[in-house]
Amino acid sequence: MTGRARSVLASAAMLARSADGKFLVLPALTTAHSHAFQRAMRGAAQRPAASSGPRDDFWSWRGAMYRVATGLDPESIERISRVAFRELRAAGVRTVGEFHYVHHRPDGTPYDDRTAMSDAVIRAAKAEGLRIALLRVAYHRAGPGREAEPAQRRFCDARVEDVVRDVESLRAKYENDADVRIGIAPHSVRAVPPEWIRELAAYATTHDLPFHMHVAEQTREIEECLVETGKRPIELLADLGALTKRFVAVHATHLLAHEAELLGRARAFACVCATTEADLGDGLPDLVALRAAGARLCTGVDSHVITDPLADLRALETLPRLASQKRVTFTPASGTPAETLWLAGSIEGAVSCGFEDDGGTLRIPVDHPALALVEEELMLDAIVFGGSSAMVASIAT
Secondary structure, eight states: OOOOBHHHHHHSOSOEEOTTSSEEEEEOEEEEEEOGGGGGGTTTTOSOOGGGTTOOOHHHHHHHHHHHHHTOOHHHHHHHHHHHHHHHHHTTEEEEEEEEOOOSOTTSOOOSSTTHHHHHHHHHHHHTTOEEEEEEEEOOOSBTTBOOOGGGGGGOOSSHHHHHHHHHHHHHHHTTOTTEEEEEEEOOTTTSOHHHHHHHHHHHHHHTOOEEEEESSSHHHHHHHHHHHSSOHHHHHHHTTOOSTTEEEEEOTTOOHHHHHHHHHTTOEEEEOHHHHHHHTOOOOOHHHHHHHTOEEEEOOBTOSSOOHHHHHHHHHHHHHHHHTOSSOOOOSSSOHHHHHHHIIIIIHHHHTTOSBOOSEEEEETTOGGGTTOOGGGHHHHHHHHOOGGGOOEEEO
């Protein structure tokens, strides 16, 4: 493996030149949260939904997503995933965290090979030159006290033991594959009961596995969690032993300050998926509070509504500007804001997915039109704040 380790990146100049001087060389990017099958939805949910009434939001979008998910099988999910992963690779991504929850047949009956859908997604990533953390999702219910809806049945398992069995099967199958990691991902506090989270968190801790969850993406999720448990989602996860350095709170949109502090105390991650959160109208995460608390940050493409990892990592600084009406909202302990953002969008994301290094490098032409008139020492700033992933010429491993 030729990727540079996190300790090397932290102490060495991040931006280099190729031997011939024609390219800028940077650590390859990571997208730590992906639903590859949703790439098939691009452009399909951008008009007012007739069934949504006066409000078109996450919940009306979810109906369109379910219609796509219902039609998948191992062949089609592999084909769609290859399109998604090919686009990520072209955008400079080497590592993807795939939050995978389409497990069974549409009626909820498992395939004869229970991991057929997971295997198909892993094959797609490897075929397109990506490393993948297959984050096997646990899903059980529509919400507290509500059985799974018909469209959710293929996501669901009857027992937490079924989730563990599939994780163990996948771990055994890919234990010698350097480009594959297996993790656990309870979908959300809405979709799994607290006792499942406790058991799966303990298993992940015992085996040192990535542990990802959607957290506080929607205010409804928080309200239902309070009714069921008397606690907000992060409070509940802390009590259940889920918050560790391997924990990734995906979205973390509607946290209070003390919840950010709980994440920071655990050295856990918040994975912000800005392009998807903007598309769904989720809201603005309090990135200033997350940084101040010491939470680690990474980024994700999520729904593949647009594939521009640079836009996702740039948003870690530009979203707080919108919220605060101030510019340059943080001062890193060392280096520049652009360097800090690149680390979040590359190696920190890879670490959140269970890898130890960046997995490779990407190259951007020095003479790219977006870099015209830019001084040498400001090249990375210009790439991060003024570029797009279309600048990437190639990726090397």
